[in-house]
Amino acid sequence: MAQRVDPTFMKSLEKFGVKDWKDCFHCGNCTASCPLTEEDYQFPRMVIRQAQMGLKDKLKSNLDLWMCYFCGDCTKTCPREANPCEIMRSIRRFQISAYDWTGLSKKFFTSTTWELSFIIGIGVIVLALFALFLPPSPELWTNPALFLNEQGGVMINNMVESISGPQFVKIIEYGDWTMAVVVGGLLISNILNMFYLTLLKDKSLHIPFTAYFTEFWKLIFHFSTQDKLRKCDDKSYWVGHVLLMTGYTIMFVIIVGLLPKFQIEEIVPWYNWQRLLGYYATIGILVFLIPVVIGRFKKKKCKLKHSHPTDWHFIIMLGLTAISGILVHIFRITGMPIATYISYVLHLAILVPMIMIEVPFSKWSHLAYRPFAIYFAALKKAGVEKEKVEPTPAFA
Amino acid sequence: MKEIRIGVYVCWCGTNIAKMVDVEDVAREIETLDNVVISRDYKYMCSDPGQDLVINDIKKHRLNRVVVSACSPRIHELTFRKALDNAGLNPYMFEMANIREHVSWVHTSREEATKKAKSLVAAAINRVQWHESLDKRSVKINPATLIIGGGISGISAALEIADAGKQVYLVEKSGNLGGYAARINLTSPYMYSSSQMINPKIEKVLNHPNIKVFLDTQVEEVSGYVGNFETKVNGNGKITNLEFGNIILAIGLKTFDPSGIENYQYGKLPDIVTSLEFEDILNSGEIKKKDGVEPQNIAIIHCVGSRNDNYHEYCSRLCCKNGLKYANQIRSALPGSNIYEIYADMRAIGKGCEELYSITSRKDIMFLMFDQKNGIPEIRKAPEKEPCSMLIEMDEKLSGERVEIPADLVILMVAKEAHPEAKKLGQTVGISMCGNQFFIERHPKLDPVATTTDGVYVVGSCQAPKDMPDSVAQARAAAARILATINKGEVEVEVTTAVVNEDICCGCQTCINVCPYTAISFNEEKSISSVNEVLCKGCGTCGSTCPTGAIKAQHFTDQQILSQINGLLSKTLELKEV
Numbered sequence: 001m002a003q004r005v006d007p008t009f010m011k012s013l014e015k016f017g018v019k020d021w022k023d024c025f026h027c028g029n030c031t032a033s034c035p036l037t038e039e040d041y042q043f044p045r046m047v048i049r050q051a052q053m054g055l056k057d058k059l060k061s062n063l064d065l066w067m068c069y070f071c072g073d074c075t076k077t078c079p080r081e082a083n084p085c086e087i088m089r090s091i092r093r094f095q096i097s098a099y100d101w102t103g104l105s106k107k108f109f110t111s112t113t114w115e116l117s118f119i120i121g122i123g124v125i126v127l128a129l130f131a132l133f134l135p136p137s138p139e140l141w142t143n144p145a146l147f148l149n150e151q152g153g154v155m156i157n158n159m160v161e162s163i164s165g166p167q168f169v170k171i172i173e174y175g176d177w178t179m180a181v182v183v184g185g186l187l188i189s190n191i192l193n194m195f196y197l198t199l200l201k202d203k204s205l206h207i208p209f210t211a212y213f214t215e216f217w218k219l220i221f222h223f224s225t226q227d228k229l230r231k232c233d234d235k236s237y238w239v240g241h242v243l244l245m246t247g248y249t250i251m252f253v254i255i256v257g258l259l260p261k262f263q264i265e266e267i268v269p270w271y272n273w274q275r276l277l278g279y280y281a282t283i284g285i286l287v288f289l290i291p292v293v294i295g296r297f298k299k300k301k302c303k304l305k306h307s308h309p310t311d312w313h314f315i316i317m318l319g320l321t322a323i324s325g326i327l328v329h330i331f332r333i334t335g336m337p338i339a340t341y342i343s344y345v346l347h348l349a350i351l352v353p354m355i356m357i358e359v360p361f362s363k364w365s366h367l368a369y370r371p372f373a374i375y376f377a378a379l380k381k382a383g384v385e386k387e388k389v390e391p392t393p394a395f396a
Numbered sequence: 397m398k399e400i401r402i403g404v405y406v407c408w409c410g411t412n413i414a415k416m417v418d419v420e421d422v423a424r425e426i427e428t429l430d431n432v433v434i435s436r437d438y439k440y441m442c443s444d445p446g447q448d449l450v451i452n453d454i455k456k457h458r459l460n461r462v463v464v465s466a467c468s469p470r471i472h473e474l475t476f477r478k479a480l481d482n483a484g485l486n487p488y489m490f491e492m493a494n495i496r497e498h499v500s501w502v503h504t505s506r507e508e509a510t511k512k513a514k515s516l517v518a519a520a521i522n523r524v525q526w527h528e529s530l531d532k533r534s535v536k537i538n539p540a541t542l543i544i545g546g547g548i549s550g551i552s553a554a555l556e557i558a559d560a561g562k563q564v565y566l567v568e569k570s571g572n573l574g575g576y577a578a579r580i581n582l583t584s585p586y587m588y589s590s591s592q593m594i595n596p597k598i599e600k601v602l603n604h605p606n607i608k609v610f611l612d613t614q615v616e617e618v619s620g621y622v623g624n625f626e627t628k629v630n631g632n633g634k635i636t637n638l639e640f641g642n643i644i645l646a647i648g649l650k651t652f653d654p655s656g657i658e659n660y661q662y663g664k665l666p667d668i669v670t671s672l673e674f675e676d677i678l679n680s681g682e683i684k685k686k687d688g689v690e691p692q693n694i695a696i697i698h699c700v701g702s703r704n705d706n707y708h709e710y711c712s713r714l715c716c717k718n719g720l721k722y723a724n725q726i727r728s729a730l731p732g733s734n735i736y737e738i739y740a741d742m743r744a745i746g747k748g749c750e751e752l753y754s755i756t757s758r759k760d761i762m763f764l765m766f767d768q769k770n771g772i773p774e775i776r777k778a779p780e781k782e783p784c785s786m787l788i789e790m791d792e793k794l795s796g797e798r799v800e801i802p803a804d805l806v807i808l809m810v811a812k813e814a815h816p817e818a819k820k821l822g823q824t825v826g827i828s829m830c831g832n833q834f835f836i837e838r839h840p841k842l843d844p845v846a847t848t849t850d851g852v853y854v855v856g857s858c859q860a861p862k863d864m865p866d867s868v869a870q871a872r873a874a875a876a877r878i879l880a881t882i883n884k885g886e887v888e889v890e891v892t893t894a895v896v897n898e899d900i901c902c903g904c905q906t907c908i909n910v911c912p913y914t915a916i917s918f919n920e921e922k923s924i925s926s927v928n929e930v931l932c933k934g935c936g937t938c939g940s941t942c943p944t945g946a947i948k949a950q951h952f953t954d955q956q957i958l959s960q961i962n963g964l965l966s967k968t969l970e971l972k973e974v
Binding site: 001002003004005007008010011022023025026046049050052053054055058 | 734735736757758759760762763764789792794795796797798799800801802
């Protein structure tokens with residue numbers, strides 16, 4: 001069945017950040033130089049070709065795009081300076097928008113106003129919730145010593161007037177769970193949509209049932225090791241990504257699963273596991289973040305040359321989350337109850353919108369899509385190979 | 397007979413010959429042969445000191461024959477003939493033995509190679525003993541020139557020759573000068589207006605005192621030879637006789653008729669036009685469909701009839717850049733339209749054309765590649781509900797996908813074919829054509845303007861599809877060649893021609909039938925054949941056919957060739973015995 005070409009498609013992709021697509025004349029140097037491309041997944045040239053021809057459905061079902069980890073080696077070899085790695089990333093933004101059934105992703109990627117208003121809006125809601133239901137105790141100002149423990153640190157769960165101690169932690173934890181369920185639900189629904197678009201929609205594909213289990217390790221493996229990034233010329237990308245990934249995974253476990261053990265009244269010694277895990281996660285995020293911010297300003301490395309607004313939003317939010325978290329920690333240990341309360345509320349007012357917007361809809365969603373794409377690609381291959389099995393002749 | 401005194405010179409060619417042939421041994425052994433006065437070896441015979449060696453020996457030892465044993469005579473025979481001439485010896489008293497291409501370069505055993513070199517030199521010595529003095533001859537040139545074809549090539553050549561003060565007869569089959577150049581709108585890649593370039597030239601030609609233009613006129617027959625041609629031209633029944641010294645063929649080409657290609661539906665659907673017809677649309681000032689509506693989707697299909705085994709195998713050279721030109725013109729005229737370049741390979745050759753491709757590729761034009769082997773695109777009428785009038789279906793090569801392209805106007809970049817009358821005209825003036833019916837030049841690299849018939853030149857697209865700059869360059873090159881011969885006043889003609897021994901000739905006329913150059917005619921009065929030495933190329937066909945041995949090819953007489961064979965065999969046998 002012939003697919004209709006669409007000459008206007010590339011123009012519409014420009015909003016997602018595609019810039020130099022007209023320069024590509026398909027020499028294939030990018031694919032040849034890419035350390036990640038394989039016989040089964042050929043990119044970036046093929047993907048750029050499909051985009052140039054406006055084959056939208058083909059792109060929506062394309063899993064090859066996610067096999068790219070954006071190391072930028074292709075852009076270095078492009079003789080026409082078409083910046084293939086940037087085109088790939090921009091098309092992935094289009095794909096994320098296609099996976100997202102709510103339509104919010106598309107709004108966020110194509111309009112800065114939309115994303116910023118949502119981030120600020122959710123932040124303001126968090127602030128309002130604190131102001132309405134968890135206002136600070138007035139004694140924070142009149143008698144700050146009341147909030148200090150034996151070690152001279154701030155008793156963080158007693159700063160709120162109405163409730164205190166384990167109850168406060170519980171409320172925050174319930175809030176975490178709610179957020180996790182909403183965000184997770186949205187993300188999973190988008191992943192299911194991705195599953196439909198990339199595999200189910202292709203009626204000719206029959207994936208063997210066992211493959212869903214036998215290939216599942218790939219999802220876990222690639223999520224936790226970011227293994228493919230090691231093939232890039234610059235190994236620092238892999239180190240940075242592993243640090244970031246382990247950092248936010250630890251943070252997630254601490255916040256959603258272990259908050260009562262983490263947000264406690266006493267100040268435990270620095271070598272205690274709670275603090276060590278927190279420090280590792282913070283350092284992991286910062287070690288990733290600082291070079292990225294510097295690189296995006298310097299615009300030297302090709303992968304950091306072009307920054308889409310959503311890139312900056314993510315970095316700024318992540319950075320502010322880390323900084324506000326560090327401040328909470330410092331104010332707590334040094335015994336400054338008012339500063340601790342303010343920084344704690346601000347920390348949440350940044351963290352919550354970041355997770356709500358970035359994880360299911362925007363830049364950060366790639367943390368889920370990439371390993372899932374690798375998993376789906378393995379399923380697809382299993383399905384295609386099943387088709388390929390030749391009937392055995394009867395007299396053999 | 398005068399005493400024969402032969403000088404033999406064996407060349408080392410640096411190490412080229414010396415490494416495989418023992419040149420000193422060859423020179424030594426040859427010196428012992430009869431009539432050899434002196435035999436030497438030298439590092440580079442073709443160098444000035446090498447030539448001086450020959451010249452001095454001729455004077456000192458009173459040599460009257462010279463054999464140089466070196467490279468191919470194609471390279472240096474003329475060099476040494478000149479040396480003989482300088483020394484006061486007839487240049488034809490010379491023979492060359494090729495011991496480089498025929499010996500040192502192709503053999504691996506030094507011993508065997510040396511033996512073979514000796515045989516070849518011995519053969520040359522035997523032959524040169526029978527050489528005769530031949531004298532150069534020349535004929536006077538008629539300074540007028542006939543140019544057939546009034547396109548950009550013919551016009552350029554005509555003006556070049558006429559401006560130099562020489563008479564030109566310009567014969568054009570149609571009623572207008574200018575050819576295709578006058579019909580196209582803008583030229584690629586720089587988008588100059590074609591008519592603005594060609595119209596002043598046409599005016600100049602029509603009013604030039606040295607150019608006589610014959611419109612609606614065909615050349616009927618051509619006779620004569622370089623310097624002295626004659627022709628009859630027929631202008632609507634009015635016959636004119638012309639006399640001139642040189643001919644330029646500039647008859648141009650014809651565009652391919654795509655109606656034979658079923659996939660393209662040319663002539664069946666209304667808005668499918670050839671590139672030439674699209675020039676007419678452009679010249680009309682607005683790009684519109686047959687129904688007067690502006691097209692929204694325009695597809696330009698390349699290689700229609702070119703580079704395809706079913707039609708023409710060759711590349712027509714002009715279509716790619718013209719297709720790009722159209723895309724630019726359409727983009728300017730209809731900024732909101734969708735333009736598709738459907739091509740097999742982008743071959744925009746020539747100065748500024750790759751740049752044109754670069755610019756065009758950045759103008760929101762979709763380039764789609766097809767593979768001639770997998771089948772060419774297919775055009776069909778779009779269903780009623782579609783917003784376009786046609787759909788083009790094709791296998792897109794770069795993506796591997798089967799796609800359909802909406803189209804309202806399709807431009808077929810048709811191939812360029814040889815002119816239908818080229819064959820007839822080629823026979824009239826006596827030049828040959830290649831398999832694609834384009835005229836063949838004398839040498840594809842070194843002499844792309846002249847033909848194997850002296851005084852006949854081919855310029856422009858009748859030799860191969862060419863763009864304007866190439867056609868003009870070739871036309872002016874031919875003009876320069878002709879002006880140079882006119883300036884000389886006479887041309888040298890071949891001396892190694894056939895001669896008839898009138899006493900032996902029986903008048904059977906066998907030779908007249910076999911001569912490929914129509915150089916032999918029958919003398920009714922004497923009842924014998926006679927050779928026109930100006931037309932004769934010395935091919936020897938007549939000599940080998942003549943039943944009585946009355947015709948001999950000078951410098952290739954039976955005696956010369958037989959003694960050469962004798963020499964070769966005697967030395968070979970003698971060496972074998974050793």
